[in-house]
Amino acid sequence: MTSPASTEYVPPQLSAGPRPAQGPAADEGLARRLRALACTAPLHDLDTRKANLAGEYSVYAMAEVALAAIDLVTLNMDFDTGADHEQIVARLLPRVAAQAPQRPAAEHERVARWVLENLINVGSVDRGFRAVYGTFGTDGVYTRRDYDFKLIEEVPGHGGDVFLRTTDEAVNVLVGALDTDVTSAQIAAEVKLEVLINRGRLADAQLAAEQARYRTVQYAETLRRTLEATRRNVRAVDWLNAVPDMIDEALDHVADRYRHENAILTNIRKARDEAETGTDPRTAEHKRRAAELVDIVKDCIRRHTQLQSRLLEAGPLFRAEQDRQAFAPPTGHTGLDLYGQLVAPLLPLPVERATRVTDAFFTHGTGLRTPASVRVGDLVDLLLTPLVERENLGAEMPEPDLIATPDDSRFTDEQLANAKELLDLEYDAPRRLSGLLAEARLRDPELPYLVALLAIHAASPPVGTAYRQGEERLVFAVDDGTTLEDEEFGGADLILGMMRLPAGGRGPDVVGGAR
Structure with a gap:
């Protein structure tokens, strides 16, 4: 028999009703982790969709190849230019071939290109990825939000070339530090690097040094995008407060990194010299790690030197672009109305009269055309090459996959x-x-x-x-x-x-x- 003073235990969530949503700070942390998790989804999706390829590709670890591709693009892109597409494919081939050495080289190249094109997301309209996640507002209402991001993007270069550049999201996926501040991550990585070197753990120190280099690339990428936005429209960038503060912070960051990296370089060389005179059977491995660390830290110093020169040029570039865009003469011609000025007047005319107008328009509108043979050798090859037998109806056209566009109009x-x-x-x-x-x-x-x-x-x-x-x-x-x-x-x-x-x-x- 239960005494009158005893009461049955009721869980708080049952007695107090539904538990309210957590505060904005906790929810922002959850949203940040959800966005970071979304950045890894395209890599996992590669291993899921490899079954759709024509052939047996289950032996390949596509996510591993994707991480290697992001690594290569990040380390091969410079401040002004990016990484060459064909060069990245060529450097990916040894890693792909190591996973399936008995397969032909053509298949290895196809896997490398397929992974790289999926990281660029060639099949989409804007070549980007989208993830949906939910957050709680201050009123406790659950709201779904879209998160658009890219991993590798194609950027134009000098002379009409197209280069590859990794985004901040790709660097975060590669390094393993998800949605972190660039400056704090750089300082933490280099402090960790110095501690590991002092303790002689060169294998772990090499990983920390590579992470510090990725953060340096990300910092330079932030500055590059700011300068590109300034060249397009100087009013779109806050040069009154935000950019000067960022430049001052970056210059202080570079000065601190110079002192830190030179001290780290001294410690690495000391470890390398001690490894040369040591009697430990692992001396050769220790020496190799130290030599690789020297190269990585030298590359960090080179990138910081380049970043410093760009930071010093940012102020004059802003003033030059301000003068150029403020005093640029307005365009002295109006646009061409193709329908009103060309199509509408020509439709009632007979064909023999309309073709004279269209021929003149397209002759002047298409510009110059390069001749097929500009050298004697090209002309000889063109004349001596036998004709290729073609089918009457040509090659078979693939059947397109047509998807009906939903009618989202508000009014009928x-x-x-x-x-x-x-x-x-x-x-x-x-x-x-x-x-x-x-x-x-x-x-x-x-x-x-x-x-x-x-x-x-x-x-x-x-x-x-x-x-x-x-x-x-x-x-x-x-x-x-x-x-x-x-x-x-x-x-x-x-x-x-x-x-x-x-x-x-x-x-x-x-x-x-x-x-």
């Missing part, structure tokens, strides 16, 4: 027809926007939004374009200073009317009012 065709009917003022006097909105609200609750949208576009009608395209009528809107009194919309109560565009050379006529 019927609503658009009703809105145009309301704005058809050919036989009416000009009307106020408030009256049109009230009449549209009686037909459909969503129709006033479409009428208001069309009225805003009519405030500055493209008369010249409509005239060239052969339009006969055009809706126009005028603001006479009257305030719109409506339960859903605010602003000006526009006066809307219909403008008739005659085919002759006269000016437009206003229907329902004075010309």
Whole structure:
């Protein structure tokens, strides 16, 4: 029998109702880890999708090849240029061949190219990846968010070449430090490097040195993107506060790293010299590790020297771009309206008259054409090469995979027809926007939004374009200073009317009012 003083234990989450969401700080940490986890998803997806390749590719570890590709691109790209695509493929071949040495070389090359193209995400429109994750707001409401990122991107270089560059997300995946601050990560990596060297753990020290080099590349990439944005539009970058603070912080960072890396280099050389005179059977391995560390730290010093020179050039570059963009002369020509100036006038003409115009247009519009043979040797090869037998119908075309595009329009065709009917003022006097909105609200609750949208576009009608395209009528809107009194919309109560565009050379006529 239970005494009256005893009570049955009830868990807090059952007695107090549903547990509220954690605070913004805890949720931000969770969101950061979710974004970091999303960056690794494309690498795991490679091993999942390798079964779709035509052939037996299960022997290859695609994620391992992908990490090696990110590593090669990161270490081969410079401040101004990136890594060469074919060079990366060539350097990936030994690692791919080591996984399946009995397979042919053509298959190894196909695997390397397939992995690299999937890291670039060649098949997508923007060549990027997207992940969906959820966060809790301050009000405790769960909201789904999209996270767009890239791992390897193609950037244009000098002379029309295309290079590869890794993004911050790729470097984070490679290093293993997910979504960390560049400066703090660099300091922590180099302090760890110095401690490992002092303790003689050169194998672990080599890994720490490589991580420090990746962080240096990431810091230089941040500066490069800032300077590129300045060259495109100087107003898009905060040169008043954000960029000067970043440059000062980066210069202090470079000065500290110089002192630190020179001290590390001294310790490494000391460890190497001790390894040369040691009697331990592992002396050769110790010496090799020390020599590799010397090369890595020298590369870090070289990259910091390059970063420092770019930081010192950032201020003059900003002033030069400011002068260039502020005082650039405006363009003295207007764009070409292909439909109004070329297609519409040619459609009524006979073919023999229209082809003369199109031939002249495309002759001057396509530019110069390089001849097929510019040397005597090319001409001889062209004349002596036998013709290739071709099938009558040509090569078989692959069957495209067509996906129906979902119709995500807010307004239906019927609503658009009703809105145009309301704005058809050919036989009416000009009307106020408030009256049109009230009449549209009686037909459909969503129709006033479409009428208001069309009225805003009519405030500055493209008369010249409509005239060239052969339009006969055009809706126009005028603001006479009257305030719109409506339960859903605010602003000006526009006066809307219909403008008739005659085919002759006269000016437009206003229907329902004075010309």
